[in-house]
Amino acid sequence: MVDTAHSAPQRGGRSWRDALRHWRVRMVSDPAFQRAAASFPLTRWIARRKGRALFDLCAGFVYSQVLVAFVRLGVAERLSGGPRTLDELSDDISLEPEAAERLMRAAAALGLVEHRVGGTYALADLGAAMLGNAGVAEMVTHHAALYADLADPVALLRGETAGRALESYWGYATAEDSASIGAERTGTYSELMAASLPMIAEDVLDAYPMAGHRRLMDVGGGIGGFARAAATRTTGLNVVTVDLPTVAAQARLHFEKEGIADRAQATGLDFHRDPLPGGADLISLVRVCFDHPDERVAPLLARVRAALPPGGRLLIAEPMTDMRHPDAVGDAYFGFYLMAMGRGRCRSVETLRTMLSAAGFRAVRELPTRRPMLARLLVAEV
Numbered sequence: 001m002v003d004t005a006h007s008a009p010q011r012g013g014r015s016w017r018d019a020l021r022h023w024r025v026r027m028v029s030d031p032a033f034q035r036a037a038a039s040f041p042l043t044r045w046i047a048r049r050k051g052r053a054l055f056d057l058c059a060g061f062v063y064s065q066v067l068v069a070f071v072r073l074g075v076a077e078r079l080s081g082g083p084r085t086l087d088e089l090s091d092d093i094s095l096e097p098e099a100a101e102r103l104m105r106a107a108a109a110l111g112l113v114e115h116r117v118g119g120t121y122a123l124a125d126l127g128a129a130m131l132g133n134a135g136v137a138e139m140v141t142h143h144a145a146l147y148a149d150l151a152d153p154v155a156l157l158r159g160e161t162a163g164r165a166l167e168s169y170w171g172y173a174t175a176e177d178s179a180s181i182g183a184e185r186t187g188t189y190s191e192l193m194a195a196s197l198p199m200i201a202e203d204v205l206d207a208y209p210m211a212g213h214r215r216l217m218d219v220g221g222g223i224g225g226f227a228r229a230a231a232t233r234t235t236g237l238n239v240v241t242v243d244l245p246t247v248a249a250q251a252r253l254h255f256e257k258e259g260i261a262d263r264a265q266a267t268g269l270d271f272h273r274d275p276l277p278g279g280a281d282l283i284s285l286v287r288v289c290f291d292h293p294d295e296r297v298a299p300l301l302a303r304v305r306a307a308l309p310p311g312g313r314l315l316i317a318e319p320m321t322d323m324r325h326p327d328a329v330g331d332a333y334f335g336f337y338l339m340a341m342g343r344g345r346c347r348s349v350e351t352l353r354t355m356l357s358a359a360g361f362r363a364v365r366e367l368p369t370r371r372p373m374l375a376r377l378l379v380a381e382v
């Protein structure tokens, strides 16, 4: 008897490629095939790699929680001066030696620390990288809210999760009147954004040096980190950051404290309702569009366009997806994060290009950035 389940693909209504893919799906899902692939010397490594990838998908939430414990207990900071013994560490982080060892072994398995000969632990590359970027630890701590919202992902997908933690954290995401959000709410997310901004600002300013411009307006600029970085790097550049009134007030205080208020201003407004001030020949939207639905981004782009003079330029910097190749950061992480937050979505370069053209921009091009995972960069001209 012929085993039709595993016979070669036949030409039918579908293309050969579809039939081949379907045949492959049936093969890979068959336990007998899985067993054979895991035993056969030439396929064993592939089977192990795929098996491991599937296990990692199942276990991802445990890995994240190991990271939460690592951050909350300040392990990276405690190892910043060099290797420590388990006894020293368990005292420092107030855990029983057995529990400290469990945490350190898990952290070693995840590449955060390494176990050295002689029984000490030291920072490994991932742990060391966290020391140099305060934003990572802040995000890990902040993820408690996302973790709670994702407890029932199907309910979230169906829109049945009421009172989401992220929706209330990012008060403006679903508010009808964004400008009415109090300083106590804008303050928390503004600090988180400021902590994770430096790398993005550096990458964007390296990809698009602003020397040819007179005045930059950073719309949705938070407490002014990007505007400040641009002004510091570009001699003679005037900057203005535009954000909700309570956030702009904080930016103004920062500019005054840093002694750059003569060429760095802050304007408070609601960019969904108010026209943007003129005078800038360059406008930036850094991590702004993906927070909002199309019906809000389209008018915002039109307002940006109206505020720019002929020859003026717009920069959009944020994570973007790739239509042809879904990826873990844009589609899985930001896809679900933004769903929990309320209304935004991570867009592809093609989608943004279409929206920019509809708003009257031309010559839209992508400039390569150092860490596209954090932000890709589009430049468009009036």
Ligand SMILES: C[S@@+](CC[C@H](N)C(=O)[O-])C[C@H]1O[C@@H](n2cnc3c(N)ncnc32)[C@H](O)[C@@H]1O
Binding pocket: 172, 178, 179, 186, 190, 193, 194, 197, 219, 220, 221, 222, 223, 225, 226, 242, 243, 244, 247, 269, 270, 271, 272, 285, 286, 287, 288, 291
């Ligand atoms: C995700 S944060 C990005 C902040 C900053 N550009 C950065 O990358 O760190 C989005 C910013 O847009 C601001 N924002 C949201 N809705 C707004 C509105 N309707 N009018 C003005 N600013 C708004 C928020 O207050 C926040 O500072």
